Amino acid sequence: MMAAERGFMHRLPSPGKTVDVQLTFLGTGTSQGIPVIGCHCDVCRSGDPRDRRTRTSALVRTGGTTLLIDAGPDLRQQMLREGVERLDAVLLTHEHMDHIAGMDDLRAFSFAYDPPRDMPVYGNARTLEAVRRVYAYAFSTPRYPGVPQFELHGIGEKPFTVGGARVQPVRVMHHAMPVTAYRIGGLGYITDAKTIDEGEKQKLKGAEVLVVNALRKTPHISHFNLEEALALINELAPARAFLTHISHLMGRHADVRLPPHVALAHDGLVVDL
Numbered sequence: 001m002m003a004a005e006r007g008f009m010h011r012l013p014s015p016g017k018t019v020d021v022q023l024t025f026l027g028t029g030t031s032q033g034i035p036v037i038g039c040h041c042d043v044c045r046s047g048d049p050r051d052r053r054t055r056t057s058a059l060v061r062t063g064g065t066t067l068l069i070d071a072g073p074d075l076r077q078q079m080l081r082e083g084v085e086r087l088d089a090v091l092l093t094h095e096h097m098d099h100i101a102g103m104d105d106l107r108a109f110s111f112a113y114d115p116p117r118d119m120p121v122y123g124n125a126r127t128l129e130a131v132r133r134v135y136a137y138a139f140s141t142p143r144y145p146g147v148p149q150f151e152l153h154g155i156g157e158k159p160f161t162v163g164g165a166r167v168q169p170v171r172v173m174h175h176a177m178p179v180t181a182y183r184i185g186g187l188g189y190i191t192d193a194k195t196i197d198e199g200e201k202q203k204l205k206g207a208e209v210l211v212v213n214a215l216r217k218t219p220h221i222s223h224f225n226l227e228e229a230l231a232l233i234n235e236l237a238p239a240r241a242f243l244t245h246i247s248h249l250m251g252r253h254a255d256v257r258l259p260p261h262v263a264l265a266h267d268g269l270v271v272d273l
Contacts, residue, residue: 019272019273020062020185020186020273021060021061021062021184021185021186021187021272021273022060022061022062022270022271022272022273023058023059023060023187023189023209023211023270023271023272023273024058024059024060024061024082024268024269024270025058025242025244025265025266025267025268025269025270025271026054026057026058026059026068026074026075026078026079026082026267027053027054027055027056027057027058027072027074027078027267028053028054028056028244028245028246028264028265028266028267028269029053029054029055029056029245029246029247029267030053030055030056030098030215030245030246030247031055031096031097031098032247032248033053033054033055033074034051034052034053034246034247034248035052035248036248039248041248042251042252043248043250043251043252044248046252046253048252048253048254049266050253050254050264050266050267051252051253052267053246053266053267054072054074054077054078054267055072055073055074055098055099056070056072056098056099056191056213056244056245057069057070057071057072057074057075057078057099058070058189058211058244059082059084060165060184060187060189062164062165062184062185063163063164063165064163064164065088065089065162065163065164065165066084066086066087066088067087067088067089067090067091067162067165067167067184068087068089068090068091069090069091069092069093069182069189069191070090070091070092070093070099070100070191071090071092071099071100071101071102071103071105071106072097072098072099072100072101072102073097073098073101073102074102075102075103075105075106076102076105078267079105079108081267081268082268085112086109086112087106087109087119088120088162088163089119089120089121089122089162089163090103090106090119090120090121090122091122091123091167091180091182092121092122092123092127092128092131092180093123093127093179093180093181093182093191093192094123094124094126094127094174094177094178094179094180094192095123095126095127095129095130095131096192097134099191099192100127100130100131100134101134103121103131103134103135103148103150104135104148105148106119106148106150107119107146107147107148107149110148110149116149117149118149118150118151119148119149119150119151120151120153120162121150121151121152121153122153122154122155122160122162122167123152123153123154123155123180124154124155124156124169124178124180125154126177126178127180128152128154131150131152132152135148135150138150155169155180156169157169157171165184165185166184166185167182167183167184168182168183168184168203169181169182170182170183170188170190170196170200170203170204171196171197171200172190172192172193172194172195172196172200173193173194173195173196174192174193174194174222174223175194175221175222177222179191179192179193181193181196181200181204183203183204183207185273186206186207186208186209186273187207187208187209187210187211187273188204188207188209188210188211188236188238189211190204190210190211190212190213191211191213191244191245192213192222192223192245193212193213193223193224194220194221194222194223194224194228196232201235201236204236205236205237207236207238208238208239208240208273209238209239209240209241209242209271209273210233210236210238210240210241210242211241211242211243211244211265212224212229212232212233212241212242212243212244213229213243213244213245214226214228214229214230214243214244214245214246214250215245215246215247215249215250216246216247216249216250217249217250217251218249223245226243226250226256229243230258230259230262233262238261239261240261240262240263240271241261241262241263242262242263242264242265242269242271243258243262243263243264243265244265246264246265250264253266
């Protein structure tokens with residue numbers, strides 16, 4: 001497994017290296033992003049590009065399939081920045097707006113086909129109900145020309161397949177709200193979690209790379225703080241781990257000290273498994 005920091009150009013795998021899963025961090029910030037509107041703290045005024053965080057989202061490429069995890073309000077900016085032109089399906093973690101508010105921009109990927117195709121969207125029942133409510137105009141009859149086209153797929157506890165990707169849902173808790181984490185090959189991806197049942201943790205053990213939300217250093221009611229995220233990483237023992245869903249209260253990227261196998265993710269970071 002190899003991680004690299006780079007700018008806006010995609011990094012290709014090294015010659016001779018087999019890549020089973022490629023993870024691109026599209027966004028690594030919390031619901032407000034960084035900089036926060038009107039904030040003048042050291043993090044929000046930082047000149048380090050790693051401290052400029054759009055809302056949390058990720059792109060996973062595996063088995064010839066390209067998956068998007070969450071579609072927040074910065075989706076258009078993220079897709080243009082990374083040059084993404086193909087998308088096979090969307091995996092939603094939960095219904096909060098920093099994770100679904102950019103779904104209207106998914107229509108670009110539908111309209112890239114002739115005729116346009118519905119975008120497959122996977123999520124738990126509660127999340128898909130929110131999608132129908134927030135994007136009611138996309139489900140109206142007759143369909144207004146140009147609206148996004150969604151094909152909703154409810155998921156439970158069992159693994160499912162999207163193209164060449166096998167996806168294992170993992171149930172985590174965002175205070176009292178169920179959130180879906182995902183295991184895709186050697187990748188475990190968790191966001192907006194505060195607690196995880198022991199049985200669900202078993203689905204994440206053996207991951208080569210584990211992504212975990214870490215909001216800040218002090219405790220929070222519905223998110224892991226840094227200490228809790230590191231404790232989970234220590235328990236699940238991945239080869240490498242990356243922290244995401246980071247607020248400005250974590251401190252500047254360059255100042256956060258972590259174990260050698262753990263790193264703060266940042267927007268645009270690519271990790272090959």
